[in-house]
Amino acid sequence: MNWLLKIVAILIILDGIVLLFRPDFLKKYIEIFTKGKGIYIAAIIKAALGAIFLFGASDKCSHQWVIIAFGILALAGTVFIIIIPQKARAMAEWFAARNNTTLRLFSIIYILVGALLVYSA
Secondary structure: OHHHHHHHHHHHHHHHHHHHHOHHHHHHHHHHHHOOOHHHHHHHHHHHHHHHHHHHOOOOOOOHHHHHHHHHHHHHHHHHHHHOHHHHHHHHHHHHOOOHHHHHHHHHHHHHHHHHHHHHO
16 A cells, blocks of 8 residues: 555655646636535545555554544545535635745645655655
8 A cells, every 4th residue: 555655655755746837727727616515525535646645654664653643634624525615615716825935835845745655664
């Protein structure tokens, strides 16, 4: 399962790189996921990532607690989206309203989180 964690972490890094150069993609993602029932698709994706992190954290991981912490945060985010979808939509729309420089800064943080997950896995 350790390989699955590394694949997901590498995909996070690649997504961050794409968003670094094309922040308008993030605005399109948010538009798709905030319309209608799309917010629940985002919750399903977040729950799957949380499960992968929680069940994938093994003794082979160099920093198992980092993987577990991100798994717990992902599952907590899923619960938040399901319980208060209108607030989750508002937060996503606020995020999409930021300028491209701010979104690029967030994508750098996203890349660093992915790198931390690769290192920890």
